[in-house]
Amino acid sequence: MNSLSHLEKKKKIRYMVTICIFLCLIFTTFLLSMDAGLIHLSPIDVLKVLVNHGTSQQELILFDFRLPRIVISLLVGSGLAVSGAILQGITRNSLADPGILGINVGAGLVVVLFISFFSSMQVVPVFALPFAALMGAVLTATLIYILTYKKGQGLSPMRMILIGIAVASGIEAALIVLTIHLDPRQLQFVTIWLAGSIWGTNWNFVLTLLPWILILMPLAFSKARVLNILNLYEDVSKGLGMAIEKERLILLGIAVGLAGSCVAVGGNMGFVGLIGPHLARKLVGPKHQFLLPASALSGSLLLIVADTLARLIVQPSEIPTGILVSIIGAPYFLYLLAKSKA
């Protein structure tokens, strides 16, 4: 009995260390990220601004441009990664993520529709965009759910992924057709959105996103135990007395809410939802009490690193963060595939 609790303790310590390392890395990148950009601020400048001794230009850059953007990267990264972890858990497939299931492009489609609808006006009401994106995500998820659901058999995870991929490519095609009708300025915005650029760089967007994260994230963590069981063989979950269909639907809802609200502010950010959980699983294992928090942090770290680099690499312009995540993520993912036994 003692030896077992010793093993459990060792595991917990390992988890705590992983979490601490993540937090340290995030904090370091956070500090670096405040310096990085077209107008370079030295760490001393940043410190000065923080204690209210900077120039008004430095204050403007830090408080009105950089900080909200950094905060949004952190939130979007954690939201997408946790969404991915949930989807991978309920589908029992480690390739599932909001992108593959078409939730991202679904949000994109509604965004494009929204923009083309308002194209007669000079100014697009940008603050309504997050809600449009969220609506798109929910509609897509509902469509996939309806198509996957088979009476008597319920929701087959494999079917859900295949239908998700099919729906995603359909929506992508529709998107391309729609963008033809946009004027150049709108087209540019849509292109940037689809490439995954953190465009909502002010505090209002933080406030739009924050409630979703604050509500859905704890809800997801409270379902860790259920996710553990759903991640097992289906007949085993039933044998343990789990109401599979109900719990799956609730968790799907949480995942879609997280992904939809994040994509709304962060654009079509692929790969974070796939790689965040993968990285976390390598470090803390598949138990969701550990996996979900670790995923949230790895997603945050991934995105804040990508966003900082995106601002640095091709100055004075910048690369969409989503593209950078893919550039970092793709080789890592190939490495994972090459390393896995199966």
Next chain:
Amino acid sequence: MDCLHTAQLNIAYVDRLIVEDLNLCVPEGKITALVGANGSGKSTILKAIARIMKPKKGSVFLDGQSIYHQPSKEVAKLLSILPQNPTAPEGLTVGELVSYGRFPYQKGFGNLTQEDKKMIHWAVDVTGMLSFYDRPIDQLSGGQRQRAWIAMALAQGTNILCLDEPTTFLDMAHQLEVLKLLKKLNKEEHRTIIMVVHDLNHASKFAHNIVAIKEGRIVSEGDPQTVLTKGVLKKVFGIEADIISDPRTGVPLCLPYELVQEHDPVNIDSRMSYI
């Protein structure tokens, strides 16, 4: 005494009736083996008993109460099932898997209580998996893996244990290892065990009660001497066999030597149609 029985059980895959009006009694504290040809419906019956499949008609009664009229989590405290060839997520350790067996007892965030920990430790210990506690399931041998799954079912703390072909894909030594473990659980912990097995001689050696099933109906039931006869084997499996007595224990053993010609012994087509 019966602790579990089915009443007029009808089970169907979509519209294909697999089991019709089945009345099966499972004696308490005994090992019951369900035997039959492929596609005979024995696994289906086990799934219905463990409420993994909902029957079309009829019910399964546990201590006189229908399991379909009780909360699923409450049933999970009385009866556990180990499906055929289950898979665990990559990297999941034995300890974690076994702790999942406590799911029906947990609330909220799922912190393990002292009672949970005690049960997990006992389950890991009794299956001989203590030294593998921290090992990922995917790095274990077939026999160890099966023992880990049995430990999970045991951690559920149920009196009744259902197992669907617990020895498939195992070599002879590992088959014996798993069956001996089940026998021990029955003898020392008084668990009622219901298992689907393919090997009739295993059924004969390890089960107190054998139920021979053909096309969803019971052909013969009772102790090994009653069920393992030339006539029953011919009817259920379509084979001619000699029955001899085990020189060591005296239980009947069967030695098949010929297929019965007019009978289609392995009705593969009927099974394929509902896979």
